[in-house]
Amino acid sequence: MSxxxxxxxxxVVKQFGATYAVDHVSLQVGDGEFFSLLGPSGCGxxxxxxxxxxxxxxxxxxxxxxxxxxxATPPHRRPVNTVFQSYxxxxxxxxxxxVAFGLQMKGVPKHELGPRVQAxxxxxxLDGFDQxxxxxxxxGQQQRVALARALVNQPEVLLxxxxxxxxxxxxxxxxxxxxxxxxxxxGITFIFVTHDQEEALTMSDRIAVMxxxxxxxxGSPTEIYERPTCRFVADFIGETNFIEGQVVAHDxxxxxxxxxxxxxxxxxTPRPVxxxxxxxxxxxxxxxxxxxxxxxxxxxxxxRLAVKVELVSYIGSxxxxxxxxxxxxxxxxxxxxTRSTLDRNAYWQPGEDAVLVCPPENAxxxxx
Amino acid sequence: MIQRKPARWLSQALRSYAILVYAFLYLPIVVLVIFSFTxxxxxxxxxxxxxxxxxxxxNNPRLMGAAVNTLIVGVASTLVATLLGTLLxxxxxxxxxxxxxxxxxxLYLPIVxPEIVMAVALLACSALAFDLINALTGHVLRRxxxxxxxxxxxxxxxxxxxxxxxxxxxxxxxxxxxAADLGANSWQIFWRITFPLILPGVIGGALLAFTxxxxxxxxxxxxxxxxxxxxxxxxYNRVRRAITxxxxxxxxLMLLLSITLVVLSQLAQRRR
Ligand SMILES: Nc1ncnc2c1ncn2[C@@H]1O[C@H](COP(=O)(O)OP(=O)(O)O)[C@@H](O)[C@H]1O
Ligand SMILES: [Mg+2]
Numbered sequence: 001m002s003x004x005x006x007x008x009x010x011x012v013v014k015q016f017g018a019t020y021a022v023d024h025v026s027l028q029v030g031d032g033e034f035f036s037l038l039g040p041s042g043c044g045x046x047x048x049x050x051x052x053x054x055x056x057x058x059x060x061x062x063x064x065x066x067x068x069x070x071x072a073t074p075p076h077r078r079p080v081n082t083v084f085q086s087y088x089x090x091x092x093x094x095x096x097x098x099v100a101f102g103l104q105m106k107g108v109p110k111h112e113l114g115p116r117v118q119a120x121x122x123x124x125x126l127d128g129f130d131q132x133x134x135x136x137x138x139x140g141q142q143q144r145v146a147l148a149r150a151l152v153n154q155p156e157v158l159l160x161x162x163x164x165x166x167x168x169x170x171x172x173x174x175x176x177x178x179x180x181x182x183x184x185x186x187g188i189t190f191i192f193v194t195h196d197q198e199e200a201l202t203m204s205d206r207i208a209v210m211x212x213x214x215x216x217x218x219g220s221p222t223e224i225y226e227r228p229t230c231r232f233v234a235d236f237i238g239e240t241n242f243i244e245g246q247v248v249a250h251d252x253x254x255x256x257x258x259x260x261x262x263x264x265x266x267x268x269t270p271r272p273v274x275x276x277x278x279x280x281x282x283x284x285x286x287x288x289x290x291x292x293x294x295x296x297x298x299x300x301x302x303x304r305l306a307v308k309v310e311l312v313s314y315i316g317s318x319x320x321x322x323x324x325x326x327x328x329x330x331x332x333x334x335x336x337x338t339r340s341t342l343d344r345n346a347y348w349q350p351g352e353d354a355v356l357v358c359p360p361e362n363a364x365x366x367x368x
Numbered sequence: 369m370i371q372r373k374p375a376r377w378l379s380q381a382l383r384s385y386a387i388l389v390y391a392f393l394y395l396p397i398v399v400l401v402i403f404s405f406t407x408x409x410x411x412x413x414x415x416x417x418x419x420x421x422x423x424x425x426x427n428n429p430r431l432m433g434a435a436v437n438t439l440i441v442g443v444a445s446t447l448v449a450t451l452l453g454t455l456l457x458x459x460x461x462x463x464x465x466x467x468x469x470x471x472x473x474x475l476y477l478p479i480v481x482p483e484i485v486m487a488v489a490l491l492a493c494s495a496l497a498f499d500l501i502n503a504l505t506g507h508v509l510r511r512x513x514x515x516x517x518x519x520x521x522x523x524x525x526x527x528x529x530x531x532x533x534x535x536x537x538x539x540x541x542x543x544x545x546x547a548a549d550l551g552a553n554s555w556q557i558f559w560r561i562t563f564p565l566i567l568p569g570v571i572g573g574a575l576l577a578f579t580x581x582x583x584x585x586x587x588x589x590x591x592x593x594x595x596x597x598x599x600x601x602x603x604y605n606r607v608r609r610a611i612t613x614x615x616x617x618x619x620x621l622m623l624l625l626s627i628t629l630v631v632l633s634q635l636a637q638r639r640r
Contacts, residue, residue, distance in 0.1 A: 055545055075548040088546035092564050101560075105551035153550065 004067040006031045006157050006189035007052060012061035014047050014213075021047040023213030024061070029157075029191060029206075031066075034183055036192045038200040039210035040236070045193040046085075048210075049159050052191065054078050066156060076105070080157040081150035085165055087142045089134035095121070095145050096130035102153040120152035123182065140171045144178075151182070157189045164199065176203055197237045201225065209233045227270045231366050234282040241288075241331045243281040247273050247365070255365040257281055261326055266302050267363030280366045285332040287362040290321060290348065296355035303358040307331070309348045321348050323356060331356065397623065404616035411613035421617040431618060434602035441513055441588075441598060442581040445520035450574040452521070453528025454566075460529070461536040478526040487590040490519045494591065511593035519591040520581045527580060528573035535569025568636045575633040579626060 007029040014022040022044045029035045037045045050056040051063055054075035063070045065079060081102070090098050099117045108116070121127050124144040134142055143163060150158055163179075164172045180203055183190050194200050200207050201221040208218045209232075217224060217233050228234035231242065245259035255273050256266045265281050273279060288303075296304060307323035310330060314337075321333045333356060339346060348354070407416040425431055459465075460472055478486060498509045543565070547557045563570075588598040597605070599622065606615055 053549055055548075075545070076551045076553055080549075082546070082549045084542055084546060086540075086542060088540070088542040090543060090546070090561060101547070101552075102550035105547075105556060149550070 004031070005029055005064075006033070006066060007035075007191065008062075008064040008067075009048070009051075010062040010064070012048075012051060012058045012063065014044070014051060014056060015059045020213045022051070022058075025210075025213070025215050026061075027208060027215060027218065029189060032187050032189055034180070034190045034192065034203060034205045036194060036200040036204040036207045037210060038194055038197060038207050038236075041195055043210045044213040045195075045210060046161055049082070049161050049191065049193055052157070053080055053082050053159055079155055080159055081153050081155040082159040082161065083143075083146045083150050083163045085162045087134075087146040089142055089145055089149070091134055093133075094130065095126065095132050095134065095137070098134065098145060099130075099149045099152050102149065106153070116152055120148040123151065123185075124148045124178075139166055140175065143167065143175065147179075147182070151186060151188070154186075155188060157191060159191050159193075161193045162195065163192075164194075164196075172199075179203065201237070209236060211236070227268075228282070228364065228366070229270045230368060231280050231282070234364065234366060239285055239332070241283045241285065243283070243329075245279060245281065247275050247277045247279050247367070249275065250365075254360055255279070257365055261328060263305070263325075265363065266360040267365040268361055269365045269367075271367060273365060273367050277367050280368075282364040282366055283331070283358060284362070285320070285334040286318075286336075288331070288333045288356050288358045290323065290333050290335065290354045290356055293353055293355055296357060299357055301357040301359050303356065303360070303363070305331075305356040307354050307356050309350055309352045309354055312348050312350055314347065319347055323354060325356075400616050401620050401623070404613055404620045406613055409612065411611055411616050421613040422621075425614055425617050425621075428614070431599075431602060431614070434597055434599045435618075437513060437592075437596055438582060438599040441517050441520055442578050444517045445524060445581050446574050446578040448517075449521045449524035449528050449577045450570060453525045453573055453577070454532050454570050456525065457529045457532035457536055461533055475526055475529055478523050479530070483523070483584075483586045486523055487519070487587045490515075490522060490587060491590045494518075511591055511596075513592070513596050515593070516588055516591045516596070516598065519587040520577075520584060523584075523587065524577035524580055527576050528570075531573035531576060532566060532569045535566045535572075539565060571636040572633050575629050575636070579629050582622065582625065 005028040007027070009025050009027045012022055012025045013020065025044075025048060037048060039045055047056060051058055052065070052070075054070065054073060057071070070078060090101065093101070096117050099120050100113050103113055103116060117130065118127065121130060124147050126141060126144050126148065129137065129141065129145075134145065137145065143166075146163070160179075164175050167175060176199060179190075179192075192200075192203065201224070204221055206218060206220055207224050208215045209224060210216065211232050217229050219227070224233065225237050228237065234240050235242070243257075243259050243263065243265060245257035245263070245265070247255050248258045248264070249256045250269060250273050253269060254266055255269045256264055257279050258264050259281075267281050267283075289301075290307075290309075291299060293306075305325055307325050309321060310324045311322040313320045317337060319335045319337055321335065322330050323333060324330050335348075402414070403411045404421060405417050405419070406414050407418045407420075408414070411421075456471075456475075460468065460475070494511060494515050501507055501509055539562070543561050544557050547561045552560060583600060584598075585600040585604065589601050589604075592598055592601060599618070603615055603618060606612070
């Protein structure tokens with residue numbers, strides 16, 4: 001369409017009494033983007049979405065849709081549609097009537113309704129269900145009716161508030177795929193709210209990670225996972241080992257920290273740091289390697305931590321190993337089981353001595 | 369603890385008890401219905417089957433007139449009370465306004481207040497209004513069907529409001545947001561979403577108001593004027609002279625109407 005962002009939030013605040021549900025949030029969502037708001041429950045995702053839909057008005061700041069300020073536009077005049085977490089299907093109407101509702105409100109002529117409703121139901125693979133009542137359908141089917149009811153209006157932006165939250169794991173996976181397929185096909189901007197990091201990583205073009213009303217980081221799934229800019233994001237997305245300490249040196253995008261128990265560790269700095277600053281080293285368990293002391297002799301990697309294997313969990317695709325560094329500290333390392341073997345010696349055993357190695361480009365030094 | 373089956377004698381005792389209670393409740397009604405078909409002209413003994421009393425009833429202009437009055441007052445007061453009561457329920461559930469707490473509390477007063485108090489109050493009020501109209505315009509007004517209807521409206525509103533409020537309590541406000549999201553304005557939201565979904569409650573409230581109006585005695589007695597009495601009052605006047613099977617017959621018909629209304633209201637609630 002154009003270069004104007006589909007959605008812009010300029011320094012948006014929403015206060016409920018003394019609580020800041022949304023705290024100075026600025027965002028830009030591009031046209032046709034699949035954009036996710038990801039964060040723990042209560043972090044302000046729904047409130048942000050509701051301000052875009054028009055159910056709440058910002059206490060401060062501005063919401064723009066395709067460059068148009070929305071301050072004086074009530075929900076029914078906004079070019080967006082919402083898929084509610086609870087679906088909010090009209091229980092007294094058939095599936096077809098539910099889907100036709102938005103078109104009727106827009107004054108679409110009667111003879112166009114039938115074909116357009118049919119097309120929308122086909123798009124979500126629910127053709128033939130038009131005369132059912134919502135309560136006669138399964139959760140997954142209701143979810144798709146809600147999707148058809150929104151998409152049939154061809155909104156400029158589709159807002160989805162944890163649309164897969166109520167579905168079981170298998171259906172969820174299917175619907176994730178289905179949603180991506182649909183978004184590709186209709187080319188509409190999707191703003192997708194979820195608290196499930198895996199879901200956000202799989203589906204999104206870009207993700208905004210939120211906590212306590214603030215947006216902490218915006219980026220592609222890889223950026224969010226590989227280069228979190230703060231400890232919260234590193235912790236919330238995926239799993240990681242944290243080692244706290246002080247920056248003792250930095251140069252060219254790398255920094256070295258010294259931990260309280262005397263370890264010197266080096267990693268990438270996504271943000272500028274200064275010597276003496278308090279910092280946390282984040283080491284993803286799949287990015288560290290565990291070697292026998294013999295193997296470790298010949299490897300040129302900067303981290304070399306002598307450890308003892310403590311716990312070994314075989315989970316099929318991976319083996320998850322907890323190693324002890326010293327009396328206070330354990331670290332997690334995941335090894336992919338790339339070889340198919342029953343040989344006990346191919347796997348780590350509790351009590352074995354090992355060396356944990358990790359090149360500095362695989363670790364991160366985060367400052368708050 | 370092990371839950372034991374109650375002893376045999378206990379369960380038998382319970383069953384007899386239940387039968388006695390229901391007999392206590394329904395025996396008089398059964399007797400009434402049976403004696404509306406008896407030939408005995410005092411209506412207290414069974415001397416054979418006849419439909420005479422029903423036929424006589426329909427040929428009795430006073431009773432028929434009272435029946436028609438009752439229906440007119442019932443329908444009119446139900447319509448007005450349902451409208452006002454529904455609006456009040458919406459206001460109480462949906463809006464915060466000054467004095468909302470007081471309005472909420474006062475809502476239940478007409479339900480618990482002795483009806484005689486309300487009747488006296490309405491009577492005094494109508495006398496006052498008539499005097500005022502007389503002083504201002506010189507017209508002399510008398511109590512008539514309109515005054516009774518107003519009285520019935522006055523006590524029905526609370527009942528309608530309570531019933532409609534119950535259905536609003538379960539109402540999912542997100543449905544209204546969903547409708548707004550799909551482009552409906554407030555008016556369209558109300559008529560397409562809110563109203564159809566609270567309709568069972570509104571119908572339930574209306575049927576309750578109608579039933580209350582049908583069998584109201586005290587307010588009807590106080591507020592109806594000469595020649596405009598309602599059925600319960602007319603029946604009372606006749607019974608003071610003598611119980612006749614005709615009275616049994618009309619009571620049976622009223623019972624039939626009430627049962628129909630109850631069934632209708634149950635059906636309305638179920639169709640959600
Ligand atoms: N209508 C409201 N009144 C008061 N507090 C609210 C209201 N809506 C949300 N909040 C508060 O705002 C915060 C953010 O809520 P929400 O946006 O629903 O979070 P999320 O969708 O991320 O779980 C929470 O602390 C919540 O309690
Ligand atoms: Mg939410």
